[in-house]
Amino acid sequence: MIKSQSRKRTRPIAAIMFRLPFMIDCVQFEAFIVDYLEGTLSKRQRMTFDLHLKLCRECREYLQSYKAAMEAAKIQADMPFSKMGMGEVPEDLINAVLSARKEFEK
Numbered sequence: 001m002i003k004s005q006s007r008k009r010t011r012p013i014a015a016i017m018f019r020l021p022f023m024i025d026c027v028q029f030e031a032f033i034v035d036y037l038e039g040t041l042s043k044r045q046r047m048t049f050d051l052h053l054k055l056c057r058e059c060r061e062y063l064q065s066y067k068a069a070m071e072a073a074k075i076q077a078d079m080p081f082s083k084m085g086m087g088e089v090p091e092d093l094i095n096a097v098l099s100a101r102k103e104f105e106k
Contacts, residue, residue, distance in 0.1 A: 022048050031057050033066055 022044070024032070029052050035041050036049050053060055 024048055024052050026056065026059055029053075029056070030062070033063065035072075037067070086092075 032041065032045065032049055036046070041049060053063065067098065
């Protein structure tokens, strides 16, 4: 995410946007994404988040990327290891892990 300070200099709307009452900057926006997606923001926070989203192209793009990454992670988590296309686990790696585990348990 681009720091809000650098955007203020390059985007005219940003100079106005960050002076509005209750407006959040891009760093604050990023901190609220999980709550936004889970629907746990207060009504006021949601309105502020939505306003920032409407005015800031970079944050809209970031939110789309975030959603896509979360969806990919969910799909990956639900997929059995054998279906991930990663091939077979090398025997020496398995032995090394088992050996390290035995040493750790001592």
